[in-house]
Amino acid sequence: MIPWPLAELLPHAGDVILLDAVEQFDDDSILARATVRPGGPFSDEDGSLPAWVGVELMAQTIAAYAGCRARAKGQPVEMGFLLGTRKYECTVERFPAGSALTLRALRSLEDESGMGVFECQLEGPGFSAQARLNVYRPPNASQYLAQAQETPHD
Known part of the structure; x- marks a missing residue:
């Protein structure tokens, strides 16, 4: 296990954090675990999670x-x-x-600009x-978000 609590690793809070723990990580990969818990923000009435929550x-x-x-x-x-996903394949419609x-x-690509x-x-x-x-992951996310809010949108 890693020495840091999940709340210190993720820019999420409360029940939006779906992971339970990080078991291992190295320069190129990570292994984590989670438990499907009823009553979460993405849970169906029966406590399951729709397969799309896998993303x-x-x-x-x-x-x-x-x-x-x-x-x-x-x-x-x-x-x-998260910019997007390709080829999301799941063998079930929901996680019980x-x-x-x-x-x-597993990191397969990462460049200097923060694209991965x-x-x-x-x-x-x-x-x-x-x-x-x-x-x-922009080099300075706070500055990136501030600039995005200042930019006029059509």
């Missing part, structure tokens, strides 16, 4: 990876953005309540999901 779980795993890297370097955790999930993300691509996998009892996620 959010994968994105939070990547965010935890970035948070671990920042903490290991003594830097603050910065906000990042109580299911233990294992999430893996991760190969992600989610596994649970009798099901799996996989996708390639495209993410962006």
